[in-house]
Amino acid sequence: MKETPVDAIPDIGELQVLVYADWPGRSPQDIEDQVIYPLTTGLMGTPRVKVVRSTSAFGFGLVNMIFADGTDFYWARTRVLERLDFARKDVPKDATITLGPDATALGQIFWYTVEGDGYNLAELRSMQDWYVRYQLTAVDGVSEVASVGGYVKQYQIDIDPNKLIAHDVKIHHVIDAVQKSNIDVGAKVFEEGGAEFIVRGIGFIKNVSDIENIVIGEKEGVPIYVKNIATVIIGPEFRRGALDKEGKEVTGGVVLMRYGENPLKVIERIKQKIEELSVGLPEGVKIVPFYDRTGLIQRSINTLKTALIQEIIITIFVILVFLLHFWGSVVISLVLPIGILIAFIFMRQFGVDANIMSLGGIAIAIGVMVDSGCVLVENIYRRLVTRRKELNVEKLPTEERLNTCVEGAQEVGKPVLFALLTTIIGFIPVFVLTGQAGKLFRPLAFTKTFTMAAAAIIALALLPTLCYYFLRGKLKQVEENRTAQVLFKGYNPLIRWSIKHKGIVVLISIGVIIIGLLCGALMKQEFMPPLNEGDLLFMPVLLPGASLTQVMDVMKKQDIIIKNEFPEVEWVVGKLGRAETATDPAPVGMIETIIHLKDKKFWRRGMTREKLIQEIQEKTKMPGVSPIMTQPIRNRIDMLATGIQTPVGIKVFGPDLNKIVEIATQIEKIVGKVDGAVSPYAERTSSRPYFEIEIDREKAARHGIKVGDIQHIIMTAIGGMNLTTTVEGRERYPVRIRYMRELRDTPEALNRVFIPAAGGEYIPLAQIAELKQVPGPAVINSENTLTYARVFINVDQSKVGLVDFVKDAQRAVDSEIKSGDIKLPSGYFISWSGQFESEMESRKKLIPS
Incomplete structure (x- = not known):
């Protein structure tokens, strides 16, 4: 009894294996075309795979392989690993392809923050990355610990292109010099006095001064250092996620439990390890849990x-x-x-x-x-x-x-x-x-x-x-039992009356059957009654193109409102973007706020969970922000099983991303009128602003400039590139090269980026390329290689059951399609997804057709 694994609900998520692709700085379109599509087509032949679902986002991609029921989890991972060698042959060499953690949709069992007065976010993130994270990963039953929020320390070389020209130095010379100036080497041994001495060449970068004094070359006998052509500072690395606690930015992590483990036991071991770690943390620094499934x-x-x-x-x-x-x-x-x-x-x-x-x-x-x-x-x-x-x-x-x-x-x-x-x-x-x-x-x-x-x-x-x-x-x-005697006295006249009035008894029985059938027909239909997890998950979604700074501002304001204006809320922690794990594909424009509620005895009189949710959504309304209210476990199951974060969703499939988003937006308006629909939201995934640099090959050729050289400058000087990694004891930090901010952060500045030509002259980028602002995909989702757009729909299940709602919504959408208000071109179709699919599947099994 004590050894039986204990959890709140069964793990009803699909058996899935995640393949994660990391290609920093690349657009969703590049990720889809060059990484995810080749991976998806290569992995589709894996045995027992039911569906292959993929996501291409900014800087990363995810292939979610869902296997048939009854497949052994680790057998599936082994098959994917075998197939991955074949699938990655067409993937660019600098894209990193890894297998996701051996965890399920219910694997995120513990979230925490690392807090400390007097420490900045970079210092706290370093403690999380190089001390806390690895110690918690070593806990038995833990698959992965992913960091989120704060700033990763980075050595930043900000180049002044004007100084490059003045010293006649090319950017690739700087890259080569930095990469060759960060290495420790060994030279075997020598003997002296009967003892062996191990020979080491010490050359790892230790601080900013080491980078500043790297020699790039010389001119007329005078060395040219990095400090002569660039400014070297310590700053934050480019990030795609942040964490906020009641209006204050923090750093933290999420613990993923290994498949098949006992959640209660694993959480107990995690808490024991945190107690052990607390002794070794700097004074004033503490690990504070903010989501713990033990209570549920x-x-x-x-x-x-x-x-x-x-x-x-x-x-x-x-x-x-x-x-x-x-x-x-x-x-x-x-x-x-x-x-x-x-x-x-x-x-x-x-x-x-x-x-x-x-x-x-x-x-x-x-x-x-x-x-x-x-x-x-x-x-x-x-x-x-x-x-x-x-x-x-x-x-x-x-x-x-x-x-x-x-x-x-x-x-x-x-x-x-x-x-x-x-x-x-x-x-x-x-x-x-x-x-x-x-x-x-x-x-x-x-x-x-x-x-x-x-x-x-x-x-x-x-x-x-x-x-x-x-x-x-x-x-x-x-017969002598007093209880039996009393019951017999009451039962005897009743049975005699029933036998004498058989017709009345039969009519009453028929009436009960008819009333029962009517009640059954009118009863709400749903697959699983919503489990009250205790905590709420508030998921506002901003339109594509919203910057991390803008989303962070929205999240802070909403968190402050929720904490200060609702006495039922004990604390609130919000996450924007993604944690550094393959199980979290959230874009920057998606906020996930965990709202921890007090015990009901501390709630206002007459307040219910449903009323509280409505009030939170009303008070936190903001232009351009679509609120979705769900629960942590339910969200993970729905998201990874169906690709939909809400109980009901609609997928619009088709080859043209702009067209499927247009159809999804039309469906959003129609479904919003169906009774029971709460905050339907269609993803606007095709309208993210892009700034494209289209190279004119003929003009570049006249100056003797190769397309690859131009692309290399775009990738390194404008986008920035991590050249090497410092080794500082147990800690590792990237060294990045990039043009100075004021010379690359506006269209006008990008027009003036100089490209070295074959004759030694420098040509402005605007003379050999067209720079333009265009709309593009914020994220590309596909299922078995078919792209789709999603409509998320929350349902008020106090009014209508999920299955009944889907039937009503399907009738409304089908009516609009038949009338021609929604036009589905050839090659486009609609698929309904969510919890109700399980209800319909079970009916097919239990009720013969």
């Missing part, structure tokens, strides 16, 4: 534990009232604890985790478990009373008592066994469910079957023995 797991399990205990107490009381024999009640009640313990043994052997569904299976089996004990014990009890009366003795001889108990058990043994078997057989259809439905309900079916099997074993093997020893003393016939 404990609440879920405690709710069911309480229900189980209450059921056992009520059952014992009812048996005692009806049987009026204390030890008989005890014998029957023993079925419950022993049966539950046997069920846990089976759970351990079959790999079934303890969660709200599996324990729910035990809870609903309690009534049937007791029935078997009641029937068997009551029959033995009756036989003992009758035998005593026949022999006219107060106490039966030992042999006679034993025979009576055996005969009583044999008399009802077969009916009891077959009654339990019919109940077990009733759950067989649940075992054939697949997908999320199977993963959700199979634990319940397993544990109910285990408890029923345990009840059968106990009833047939243990209870007769216990009856032999404990059914003693004053035994009354059932």
